[in-house]
Amino acid sequence: MALSTTTQFALAAVVAGAVGFLVWGDAGEGVLEYVYADEVVEAPERFTAREFQVHGLVVEGTVRQKKGGAGDYTFEIEYEGQRLPVHYADMVPDTFAEGGEVVLTGRLIDGRIEATEMSAKCPSKYEEQDDPTRAPKRT
Template identity: 30%
Template sequence: MNPVRRRRLLWVIALVVAAGIATTLVAMALQRNIAYLYTPSEVLRGEAGEQARFRLGGMVAADSFKRAPGSLDATFRVTDGDAQMPVKYTGILPDLFREKQAVVATGRMQGDVFVAEEILAKHDENYMPKEVADKMGMAHRKHDVNAPAAGAAKEAK
């Protein structure tokens, strides 16, 4: 093989190796930052994994919110109609956070408790994240609960 072809071959091999390394690094970064949405019943069935970071979506259960006086530590339960999951959070909760409202919490499981790093609450009376609405709709159909259609609330205004 002459020197020009050898040099071209080495360049091609170097480019292929560099592209492979870059692809691997991007895939690892995406895998670390991805957070799937699960409902409490899916988590209790073991679909979320033990150490995985994920989003827990559902409704804040009635009479479940508790905050220690003079502390930012809050505990509450998230429900999807089938199951309830205890949640612990340290920090300032969104202004619109309250019981019987939709919530999405991002965090990890520690034993039987979900420890949230971030809490998102709905932004108005008609909004619920699409993934949570879809999963709550499945729970409503499973339990034969009549739920208003997503567009019905908007048409009533």
């Protein structure tokens, strides 16, 4: 059975269509928007009822923890002068520190981020920047 040219083209079209769908089609919940704290403060309506990641610096003096528990933290993060309150129910990672960078995954509920995941930035880089105190750069 020799495949006719039409069949070959039809097969190629099916494959191309499938790849296109996979790569550029509906990415679904696997893709999250990544924003900086000030963007959320400036346009909160953009972030209601969906999960996203937010990046900012933990504001010194704002970290509170419910007494007796292991987790349940509230604090504020800031970026370019804009502050955003956060609630994190879990225990924070060791790398979490006031003034440090965090990336939170969560939702915006009543003006506060209800975070479900937290990564305190830095340990991932093989080579740190020369100035460890540098503020996160928006690129």
